[in-house]
Amino acid sequence: MAVLVIVEHDNAQMKSVILTTISAAAKLSDDIHLLVAGSSCGAVADAAARISGVKKVLVCDAPQYAAALPENLAPLIVGLAQGYTHILAPATSAGKNVSPRIAALLDVAQISEITGVKSPDIFERPIYAGSAIATVQSSDSIKVITVRGTAFEPVIDSGGAAVIEAIAPIAANDSVRFIGQELSKSDRPELTSARVVVTGGRGLQSAENFKLLEVLADKLNGAVGATRAAVDAGFIANDAQIGQTGKIVAPELYIAVGVSGAIQHVAGIKDSKIIVAINKDEEAPIFQIADYGLVADLFKAVPELTAAI
Amino acid sequence: MKVLVPIKRVIDYNVKVRVKADGTGVETANVKMSMNPFDEIAIEQAVRLKEAGIAKEVVAFSAGVQACQETLRTALAMGADRAIHVVTDAELQPLAVAKLIKAVVARETPELVILGKQAIDDDCNQTGQMLAGLLGWPQGAFASKVSIANGLATIVREVDGGAETVEIKLPAIVTADLRLNEPRYATLPNIMKAKKKPIVNTTPAELGVDVAPRLKTLSVAEPPKRKGGVKVASVDVLIEKLKTEARVI
Numbered sequence: 084m085a086v087l088v089i090v091e092h093d094n095a096q097m098k099s100v101i102l103t104t105i106s107a108a109a110k111l112s113d114d115i116h117l118l119v120a121g122s123s124c125g126a127v128a129d130a131a132a133r134i135s136g137v138k139k140v141l142v143c144d145a146p147q148y149a150a151a152l153p154e155n156l157a158p159l160i161v162g163l164a165q166g167y168t169h170i171l172a173p174a175t176s177a178g179k180n181v182s183p184r185i186a187a188l189l190d191v192a193q194i195s196e197i198t199g200v201k202s203p204d205i206f207e208r209p210i211y212a213g214s215a216i217a218t219v220q221s222s223d224s225i226k227v228i229t230v231r232g233t234a235f236e237p238v239i240d241s242g243g244a245a246v247i248e249a250i251a252p253i254a255a256n257d258s259v260r261f262i263g264q265e266l267s268k269s270d271r272p273e274l275t276s277a278r279v280v281v282t283g284g285r286g287l288q289s290a291e292n293f294k295l296l297e298v299l300a301d302k303l304n305g306a307v308g309a310t311r312a313a314v315d316a317g318f319i320a321n322d323a324q325i326g327q328t329g330k331i332v333a334p335e336l337y338i339a340v341g342v343s344g345a346i347q348h349v350a351g352i353k354d355s356k357i358i359v360a361i362n363k364d365e366e367a368p369i370f371q372i373a374d375y376g377l378v379a380d381l382f383k384a385v386p387e388l389t390a391a392i
Numbered sequence: 393m394k395v396l397v398p399i400k401r402v403i404d405y406n407v408k409v410r411v412k413a414d415g416t417g418v419e420t421a422n423v424k425m426s427m428n429p430f431d432e433i434a435i436e437q438a439v440r441l442k443e444a445g446i447a448k449e450v451v452a453f454s455a456g457v458q459a460c461q462e463t464l465r466t467a468l469a470m471g472a473d474r475a476i477h478v479v480t481d482a483e484l485q486p487l488a489v490a491k492l493i494k495a496v497v498a499r500e501t502p503e504l505v506i507l508g509k510q511a512i513d514d515d516c517n518q519t520g521q522m523l524a525g526l527l528g529w530p531q532g533a534f535a536s537k538v539s540i541a542n543g544l545a546t547i548v549r550e551v552d553g554g555a556e557t558v559e560i561k562l563p564a565i566v567t568a569d570l571r572l573n574e575p576r577y578a579t580l581p582n583i584m585k586a587k588k589k590p591i592v593n594t595t596p597a598e599l600g601v602d603v604a605p606r607l608k609t610l611s612v613a614e615p616p617k618r619k620g621g622v623k624v625a626s627v628d629v630l631i632e633k634l635k636t637e638a639r640v641i
């Protein structure tokens with residue numbers, strides 16, 4: 084039977100993370116369908132239909148799907164569910180918002196943030212901030228799953244020629260109203276897909292000092308991330324937080340500056356290829372997982388590094 | 393308005409969690425347990441609503457072993473008025489917890505349920521959204537700001553790209569993110585007072601809820617270890633290594 088993947092998009096473009104969700108879906112079935120629910124989202128559906136390996140794209144184009152409100156999305160997906168063995172979404176804030184609601188309406192478990200597919204009903208997922216990996220087996224008829232993007236290789240977004248099929252919307256839920264969004268603007272690559280991530284911690288001391296990291300990140304065409312401590316202190320926006328309860332990243336190069344290496348932070352960076360740590364405390368736990376550790380004052384080392392690259 | 397706050401007893405976030413040698417789970421014997429940090433934030437928010445005169449009563453809820461009582465006492469010391477404890481030794485998964493809370497919602501009829509966004513043991517991030525689905529209520533998940541007026545809750549939500557605002561009609565579900573507030577510490581006098589606040593016990597059977605797990609844990613293993621690297625003496629050596637050894641720049 085077929086597998087349904089919920090496409091995340093902003094009505095103009097699909098989010099690239101979906102390619103990793105489809106990659107996980109491909110381990111379950113070769114009959115992969117995508118759902119694009121949105122408003123004036125035709126271009127997204129067209130792009131989705133070109134993704135390699137996709138058989139069918141269901142499009143539900145109506146104003147109530149303009150923002151991915153779970154109150155509207157969940158009943159739509161529940162209505163489609165009987166045709167599918169698995170319903171997958173990326174483990175993003177949007178995917179985590181809607182998937183449990185779908186699962187509850189179907190009276191099935193939801194399997195969060197899988198990092199491995201062992202068989203159609205056996206999955207791996209991290210627990211305790213990645214301190215352990217659980218292998219779980221689902222006995223439900225429909226498996227509702229969110230997929231950790233960094234754990235799967237993206238499929239190719241071209242070469243496919245899926246059928247596009249329009250589906251009817253469901254009446255809008257009037258208990259919720261989308262008011263607006265304030266998205267962080269940045270010309271830098273997205274944190275979760277950047278090849279290089281430069282992260283600042285409490286050691287940076289101020290928002291002003293984060294500029295040091297921005298210059299370094301720009302030289303490396305990287306993104307800027309942060310620890311919870313740096314975000315809580317107001318040095319940088321909330322959405323820059325990396326870790327157990329923030330974003331999960333796995334870049335080629337991760338540079339942690341003034342970061343102690345708390346387990347909740349490390350949970351979000353463990354799968355990076357190379358980790359560099361710059362910290363003035365040689366006992367900082369971050370050095371236990373860093374490939375290259377530099378014991379130094381960041382205010383001296385970072386400008387030096389930026390200048391030398 | 394009545395606010396219900398489900399709280400979970402979890403291994404304290406400062407404990408280094410160890411996988412059991414037989415691969416059945418993690419070590420919990422003689423390990424410090426605490427209230428899930430997100431649930432402290434949820435309680436704090438409810439208590440602030442009460443202090444602001446918006447909420448009349450704050451009811452804490454927990455499902456699990458007898459010792460959850462202690463965690464509920466902490467919630468009472470932080471300012472909750474009373475507590476409900478679903479006592480069970482059974483393994484509880486989010487769907488089952490959501491069903492238990494739903495059953496309590498039917499009895500208590502709160503206008504607002506504030507949960508934590510995520511339990512730091514199972515890292516599921518599901519229960520609030522599931523409860524919203526089961527009740528057919530709107531949801532404000534991952535809230536960093538909650539304002540309530542005229543039967544509506546305006547929720548600023550943390551999303552991957554920044555922040556998003558939704559307005560939901562009460563009754564509704566909110567899940568607390570880290571930046572919603574900074575929870576207070578329970579003071580000694582309040583801890584003493586909390587001892588006299590009522591905790592009512594019930595059971596899954598009494599609530600008519602089947603809590604049988606839907607997911608079977610086959611094994612729990614250590615994650616692959618990153619092998620420790622080297623310390624470099626200078627920025628120049630670092631750049632050299634990144635270029636020639638790691639080849640990432």
Ligand SMILES: Cc1cc2nc3c(=O)[nH]c(=O)nc-3n(C[C@H](O)[C@H](O)[C@H](O)COP(=O)(O)OP(=O)(O)OC[C@H]3O[C@@H](n4cnc5c(N)ncnc54)[C@H](O)[C@@H]3O)c2cc1C
Nearest residue numbers: 284285286310311312326327328329341343348363364381
């Ligand atoms: C429920 C929960 C969830 C959490 N989720 C997350 C999460 O998702 N992500 C996250 O990051 N954290 C999270 N945390 C917080 C986590 O426990 C740590 O508190 C946090 O990661 C510490 O951030 P930090 O390393 O910036 O600060 P600190 O631990 O204070 O470390 C600062 C470091 O900077 C170094 N330093 C200071 N000055 C200099 C200098 N001039 N030059 C060089 N080095 C310097 C110091 O030696 C120190 O090692 C969570 C905590 C809880 C309870």
Ligand SMILES: Nc1ncnc2c1ncn2[C@@H]1O[C@H](COP(=O)(O)O)[C@@H](O)[C@H]1O
Nearest residue numbers: 398399455507508510511516517518519
């Ligand atoms: N056993 C439980 N008792 C009470 N509340 C719980 C329980 N399990 C989960 N919760 C609530 O649901 C939230 C999310 O948990 P989870 O979906 O497991 O990540 C927690 O922060 C709590 O508010």
